[in-house]
Amino acid sequence: MDRDVSPNLIRMWRVYRTTKEMCLDRGYLMLEEDAKISLDEFRAKFSREDGEPDRQRMNFSLQPSDTMLKKYSDPPTTKNPNPTPAIGTIWVEFNSDENVGLKQLRDYMQHLMNGNFYSGIMVCAKPMTGMALRLLRGSSGMDEGPKGGVEVFVEQDLLVNITKHQLVPKHVLLSKEEKQQLLERYRLRETQLPRIQVTDPVAKYLGLRRGQVVKIIRKSETAGRYASYRWAI
Numbered sequence: 001m002d003r004d005v006s007p008n009l010i011r012m013w014r015v016y017r018t019t020k021e022m023c024l025d026r027g028y029l030m031l032e033e034d035a036k037i038s039l040d041e042f043r044a045k046f047s048r049e050d051g052e053p054d055r056q057r058m059n060f061s062l063q064p065s066d067t068m069l070k071k072y073s074d075p076p077t078t079k080n081p082n083p084t085p086a087i088g089t090i091w092v093e094f095n096s097d098e099n100v101g102l103k104q105l106r107d108y109m110q111h112l113m114n115g116n117f118y119s120g121i122m123v124c125a126k127p128m129t130g131m132a133l134r135l136l137r138g139s140s141g142m143d144e145g146p147k148g149g150v151e152v153f154v155e156q157d158l159l160v161n162i163t164k165h166q167l168v169p170k171h172v173l174l175s176k177e178e179k180q181q182l183l184e185r186y187r188l189r190e191t192q193l194p195r196i197q198v199t200d201p202v203a204k205y206l207g208l209r210r211g212q213v214v215k216i217i218r219k220s221e222t223a224g225r226y227a228s229y230r231w232a233i
Contacts, residue, residue, distance in 0.1 A: 012053035013042040018158040019092060019123060026207055027068030028090065055094035062090050071175040088118025088148065095122055101129040105136060112146040119148025127154055151207060162201050169218040171202050179213045182229060196230035208232040
């Protein structure tokens with residue numbers, strides 16, 4: 001690795017790659033190569049003249065794939081043969097401010113609303129202020145926030161892709177239809193399923209919403225692979 005590369009640039013390259021991988025794993029449309037950007041490419045695209053990363057140039061938006069749209073749609077019915085998906089275009093922003101508070105969050109939400117983005121991910125250098133987090137928690141359903149809400153990540157949490165750790169099993173989000181079929185097959189209510197908190201690191205990575213069910217595939221020495229299910233709360 002080039003010794004002349006700023007440690008901050010290397011750090012942001014890792015954060016950027018994990019963020020792209022996260023969006024790809026959720027089902028947004030993206031070329032896999034975009035998530036595998038090399039350090040040299042990253043430096044050419046996003047470094048300032050002083051060699052430090054220019055976070056503003058790193059921002060991007062993505063559209064959901066057809067598979068993702070299906071996963072976030074209610075099962076079709078006679079009355080509603082083409083249900084509207086509860087997902088849409090996302091705007092990902094890398095905030096360069098030392099402290100992110102109410103002003104930055106409000107500006108970000110306004111940008112999402114002006115650009116007709118369904119949801120947003122804000123990556124901050126440091127944790128948000130308590131007041132901003134309170135606004136964030138109360139913004140769903142309010143006029144000031146986008147329909148799909150805002151997720152906030154701290155750069156430190158995206159330095160490594162936790163889903164690539166050998167001890168983390170594969171998590172797959174079930175569509176509403178698959179969830180319905182699962183409950184019917186085992187004659188269960190969703191409340192009878194084991195739970196996963198939406199604040200769990202893997203749940204956060206996948207952007208799980210309350211009420212969704214995730215399939216967890218583990219390797220087994222005897223069975224080869226086996227699946228279990230978790231209900232997001």
